[in-house]
Amino acid sequence: MKSDLALLKVNKVIIHEVPKHTKYGGSAGGPVYSEVESQLDQELAVYFQEKTISSLGSNKSFDIEIDSSSESPVPALLTKHFNSLVEDFVETSKKMAEHLYNIQDGTNPAGLLAVLDCTLHKERAMGLIKLEKEEGVRLKQQLLGGRLTFDLHILRDLVLTERTRVYKLALFVSIPEKEGDYDAAASDNQTGYGSYNEVATFFLNKFLGCKLRKEPHVATKHFYEAVESFVNEKVEDPVLRSQYHGHVVSELLSQSPTVSTEQFAETFLPVDLRKSFVDHLKSSEVPANFPKNNELIDRRLKKTLYEFQSGIRVIAPNDLDDGRMKITSLENGDTKVEIQDRLEEVRGK
Amino acid sequence: MPDLEEARTRWITELPIYSRFVDHVIAILRHELRDPGIQIYGRTKEIDSLLKKLILKPNKTYETLTDKAGVRVIVKFTEDLEVVGQFIEQRFNNYKKDDKRANLKIDQVGYQGIHYDIRLNDDESKDTEFDNIWAEIQVRTLAQHLWSDMAHELGYKPEVPVPDSMLRRLNRLSALLEISDDEFTSLLNLLRSMPGFETFKALRLLEGEFYKFAAVDYNKELSMHVIEALNHLYGAGGFVEQHEQFEQFCRQKERRLLHIFDENRNVLTKPIFLFQPESLMLFQLLEHDKFKLREEWVKHFPPRELEQMAVKWGTPYAL
Numbered sequence A: 001m002k003s004d005l006a007l008l009k010v011n012k013v014i015i016h017e018v019p020k021h022t023k024y025g026g027s028a029g030g031p032v033y034s035e036v037e038s039q040l041d042q043e044l045a046v047y048f049q050e051k052t053i054s055s056l057g058s059n060k061s062f063d064i065e066i067d068s069s070s071e072s073p074v075p076a077l078l079t080k081h082f083n084s085l086v087e088d089f090v091e092t093s094k095k096m097a098e099h100l101y102n103i104q105d106g107t108n109p110a111g112l113l114a115v116l117d118c119t120l121h122k123e124r125a126m127g128l129i130k131l132e133k134e135e136g137v138r139l140k141q142q143l144l145g146g147r148l149t150f151d152l153h154i155l156r157d158l159v160l161t162e163r164t165r166v167y168k169l170a171l172f173v174s175i176p177e178k179e180g181d182y183d184a185a186a187s188d189n190q191t192g193y194g195s196y197n198e199v200a201t202f203f204l205n206k207f208l209g210c211k212l213r214k215e216p217h218v219a220t221k222h223f224y225e226a227v228e229s230f231v232n233e234k235v236e237d238p239v240l241r242s243q244y245h246g247h248v249v250s251e252l253l254s255q256s257p258t259v260s261t262e263q264f265a266e267t268f269l270p271v272d273l274r275k276s277f278v279d280h281l282k283s284s285e286v287p288a289n290f291p292k293n294n295e296l297i298d299r300r301l302k303k304t305l306y307e308f309q310s311g312i313r314v315i316a317p318n319d320l321d322d323g324r325m326k327i328t329s330l331e332n333g334d335t336k337v338e339i340q341d342r343l344e345e346v347r348g349k
Numbered sequence B: 001m002p003d004l005e006e007a008r009t010r011w012i013t014e015l016p017i018y019s020r021f022v023d024h025v026i027a028i029l030r031h032e033l034r035d036p037g038i039q040i041y042g043r044t045k046e047i048d049s050l051l052k053k054l055i056l057k058p059n060k061t062y063e064t065l066t067d068k069a070g071v072r073v074i075v076k077f078t079e080d081l082e083v084v085g086q087f088i089e090q091r092f093n094n095y096k097k098d099d100k101r102a103n104l105k106i107d108q109v110g111y112q113g114i115h116y117d118i119r120l121n122d123d124e125s126k127d128t129e130f131d132n133i134w135a136e137i138q139v140r141t142l143a144q145h146l147w148s149d150m151a152h153e154l155g156y157k158p159e160v161p162v163p164d165s166m167l168r169r170l171n172r173l174s175a176l177l178e179i180s181d182d183e184f185t186s187l188l189n190l191l192r193s194m195p196g197f198e199t200f201k202a203l204r205l206l207e208g209e210f211y212k213f214a215a216v217d218y219n220k221e222l223s224m225h226v227i228e229a230l231n232h233l234y235g236a237g238g239f240v241e242q243h244e245q246f247e248q249f250c251r252q253k254e255r256r257l258l259h260i261f262d263e264n265r266n267v268l269t270k271p272i273f274l275f276q277p278e279s280l281m282l283f284q285l286l287e288h289d290k291f292k293l294r295e296e297w298v299k300h301f302p303p304r305e306l307e308q309m310a311v312k313w314g315t316p317y318a319l
Helices: A042-056 A074-083 A089-103 A152-160 A194-207 A216-234 A238-253 A261-268 A271-283 B004-032 B047-056 B078-091 B142-154 B164-192 B197-213 B220-234 B243-252 B254-264 B278-297 B303-312
Strands: A008-018 A061-066 A111-120 A123-132 A142-144 A147-149 A167-174 A182-188 A210-212 A258-260 A289-291 A303-307 A313-317 A325-329 A335-339 B039-044 B069-075 B094-099 B114-119 B135-141
Touching: A008 A042, A008 A089, A008 A152, A042 A111, A042 A123, A042 A167, A042 A182, A042 B254, A042 B303, A061 A289, A074 A089, A074 A123, A089 A111, A089 A194, A167 A194, A182 A194, A194 A210, A216 A238, A216 A271, A216 A289, A238 A261, A238 A303, A238 A325, A258 A261, A261 A271, A271 B278, B004 B039, B004 B047, B004 B069, B004 B078, B004 B135, B069 B078, B069 B142, B078 B094, B078 B114, B078 B135, B078 B164, B135 B142, B142 B164, B197 B220, B197 B243, B197 B254, B197 B278, B220 B278, B243 B254, B243 B278, B278 B303
Parallel strands: B069 B135
Antiparallel strands: A008 A111, A061 A182, A061 A210, A111 A123, A123 A167, A142 A147, A167 A182, A258 A289, A303 A313, A325 A335, B039 B069, B094 B114, B114 B135
16 A cells, blocks of 8 residues: 555544344344444554554465455545535444445355544545454444444454454555545455455455456566566675575465565565665555466566576576576676586577 | 934834744754753843944944844753754854853953854745844753853943952852863763663653643653663664654654544553653554564563553554
8 A cells, every 4th residue: 555554544433243144134134233422532542553553464365456346335435425415334334334234145154344444644444354253253342422333442452352254354544536536445454365265256356336447467577577677686696696586486376376575575675675675675565465366477486587698598497496596696796607508509689 | 332212212123033033043952952951042132232232342333243143052061062052053154153162361260151153044034034144042951051051140241349258259169160061971971871871761762752732740760771672773873873763753753642542541541651752752653563573672671561651652653
């Protein structure tokens, strides 16, 4: 996200209970709505602010945008909320909870939807937290000014409790003079391979009506190219250049479904290079986190080209056995490449 | 002899402009001389004082009386006189300097402040109410100020004639305070060579900014520990040498800092480092290079505490 998250202020929170919804109509007869916002003190406001910032700053957060082809009512509800001068926060949030209930099937666990009315300095923002809760745990509502609502401590305790800490979160920050466009991100605190798929399919597409701001195959290509340009522009030592290039290849070919630019920096680069690396990627518009898709760079991940001042070019497969090729820096600034192999053929080019 | 009635009338009319000019000059000085040890204040001349001066100094006219507006800068150590003087001479193109130290012969003691008559630079004052408005800036040490203040009270410009014996006693005090200034400077230099001094000075600088955002008591021992641990991240000269960049950072990020401290002021479960002066140091380092900061931090303190501060700063570590 581009917004200054430190300025996030949570002004109102409302919670609706969204029970499991089977195709036979569910057992609880639809969502249990709050009729009024929950009571929010400074302690809780700061708690939700911190949760939002840390989730969206984590390596499980993705920049998103509205998908105009989506049938979700959430984008229209967001537009209405940000543009409306009339206080309709409760009704908007209820419609979001209703939509969540309607798109759920028997595989989606019961849970809660918390809707946060926020500001970031002068901009308005809305946060949505979808929280899973254990089946059978019944939450009691309380009366506030004669109207039913949930106690926010329930939500806080559920988020904190190890057993029920699975939640998904999205934040939409309005962009002045760009109606319907938001600085937005979504995250899933769940770890593991399923994490991104869950965000992408159900929470992101079906519920929020959004898609990733940058398609995975484009983000992956940009990442690869940005790392290459960083390595060639900022790293002088040829041995290190070769090593870092190897790291990006192995990262993209690894089993991990997503890439975090910060974690890549922390894992593979010395501390002195990390900041400039992350800044370089940011200025190249590479998302901080993205799901991997190598389809545009598949061929480039198979081989590495070494090009020298004199015109010599060496193309080597990336899955070479150890010891076949050795790169060394010489004191005079030259680079020595040693290849130990059997010569197959010599051709003019 | 100047026309006193005309001077009186003009002063009544122009006093508000001079008063605003004093505020303007104070603002310029305060903006640059941010050391909390420096006192800056000002005044416009009382009407009776102005008229008396015109009577007693017949060579002066209303126009040539340059101390109608006066600003005083009081520093703790004699070395700071040079720092302030240099700033004034660079900042104001139009100045006249009167160094009282240079006027004293080797066998004389007395007041040793430096006085400047200044007006704004031409491009600043052109077409404004401050065009050709002068003020006097007096720069002196605390010890010089003490002597000057007391001498004024006891013997200087006396209401009744003062005997020589009393003037001699005043001069003895002046000599003593001159020695005090030298001794204070000498002690300061000794202090500077002692271990921990740089850390303490860094804490003072941090405090100067911190108290703009939070007026709370804090754990000094913890602050010293953090400063010592992170000081080298500011390069060979440490935090103290980079304090101008730090102050600039605080000004640039003022809105964000105000928001963070205001939001968390009454929160019980806040990070333990937030309401400590070194929180500003952490925020600056988070902004500058959060990777280097963490590398150093984890050698001394729990990682979780830094992670919490990073969340407050809006740039969490991607965990």
